[in-house]
Amino acid sequence: MRIVGLTGGIASGKSTVSNLFKSHGVPVVDADLVARDVVRKGTGGWKKVVAAFGDDIVLENGEIDRACLGQIVFSDSTKRQLLNRLLAPYISFGIFWEVVKLWIKGSKVIILDIPLLFEAKMDQCTAPIIVVWVDPETQVTRLMARDGLSEEQAKNKIHAQTALDWKKTKAHIVINNSGTLEETKLQFQEVLNQVGRPLTWKELAFSREGVFWILVSAIVGLLMVQKNLK
Ligand SMILES: CC(C)(COP(=O)(O)OP(=O)(O)OC[C@H]1O[C@@H](n2cnc3c(N)ncnc32)[C@H](O)[C@@H]1O)[C@@H](O)C(=O)NCCC(=O)NCCS
Numbered sequence: 001m002r003i004v005g006l007t008g009g010i011a012s013g014k015s016t017v018s019n020l021f022k023s024h025g026v027p028v029v030d031a032d033l034v035a036r037d038v039v040r041k042g043t044g045g046w047k048k049v050v051a052a053f054g055d056d057i058v059l060e061n062g063e064i065d066r067a068c069l070g071q072i073v074f075s076d077s078t079k080r081q082l083l084n085r086l087l088a089p090y091i092s093f094g095i096f097w098e099v100v101k102l103w104i105k106g107s108k109v110i111i112l113d114i115p116l117l118f119e120a121k122m123d124q125c126t127a128p129i130i131v132v133w134v135d136p137e138t139q140v141t142r143l144m145a146r147d148g149l150s151e152e153q154a155k156n157k158i159h160a161q162t163a164l165d166w167k168k169t170k171a172h173i174v175i176n177n178s179g180t181l182e183e184t185k186l187q188f189q190e191v192l193n194q195v196g197r198p199l200t201w202k203e204l205a206f207s208r209e210g211v212f213w214i215l216v217s218a219i220v221g222l223l224m225v226q227k228n229l230k
C-alpha cells in the first residue's frame, strides 16, 4: 500500500487538491475530520479538552465551541502545545484506523491529508510527500476571505504553524497553488501520474494482496518442508 502524505499550510489548498484526488477515485483520509471526531461530545478527547480548558469552551449543546478554542490556541503557543499533546494519541489512532479500513477494502494508493504531517512525525510513514504551497500574500488573502478573519487573526493562524517554505524543502512533490484553479489542475495531472505509478516491492508487500500472497507462500513452504521431512 502506498500512503501519500498531502500537507501544506492553513488555507494553502490541501482540501482543494484532496478533492481533485477524490474526483479521480483516489481515497483520502482527512486528518481535520478525524480531529473533529475525536472531540465529539462525551468522547475521551472531549473529556481531556474540557478538563484542561474548562467549561467556557463548551456550547449549550455540550459540543466544544471550536471558534472559542481556536481563538485561545492560535494566540497562545503553550496552550496550543497542550491541546496538541492531549489530542495526539486520539488523532493518531483515528488516522491509523481509517488507513486500516481502506487497507481491508484493498486500496493500493491512499492520500493522507494532514496539516501537521511533519509536526506529528507522520512524514516517516508517508511517501511521496506532496506539499501544497502558496505565496504568503495569497495565503493571508484566501484565509481572510474563507473564514471571515481580520488580517491579524489570519496571520496568527499562519504563524501557529511551521513555515510553509520549510515544508516545501522537505517535499518530494510541490504543487504551487498561488495561481488560478486551472493552473493547479494542470500541475495536478502530472502529480496524479507520479502517485499512480506501479507500487514498489515494499509497497506491494504491505498491500492486502501482498500480505495474502506472503501468507499463502509461507503456508505452501511449510507444507512442502513437512512433506519432505516425512
Ligand atoms: C483549534 C481547533 C478547535 C479549531 O477548530 P476549527 O474548526 O476552527 O478549525 P479546523 O479544525 O477546521 O482546522 C483548520 C486548520 O487549522 C490548522 N490547525 C488546526 N489545528 C492546529 C494546530 N494544533 N496547530 C497548527 N495548526 C492547526 C490546520 O491547518 C487546519 O487545517 C481545531 O483545529 C483543533 O481541535 N485543533 C487541534 C487538533 C489538530 O491538531 N488538528 C490538526 C489535524 S492533525
Ligand SMILES: Nc1ncnc2c1ncn2[C@@H]1O[C@H](COP(=O)(O)OP(=O)(O)OP(=O)(O)O)[C@@H](O)[C@H]1O
Pocket (backbone or CB within 6 Å): 008, 009, 010, 011, 012, 013, 014, 015, 016, 017, 032, 115, 142, 143, 146, 177, 178, 179, 180, 181, 182, 184
Ligand atoms: N487556486 C485557487 N484559486 C482561488 N482560490 C483557491 C485556490 N485554491 C484554493 N482556493 C480557496 O482558498 C481557500 C483555502 O483552500 P483550502 O480550503 O483548499 O485550503 P486548506 O489548505 O485545505 O485549508 P485548511 O488548512 O484550513 O484545511 C478556499 O476558500 C478555497 O476555495
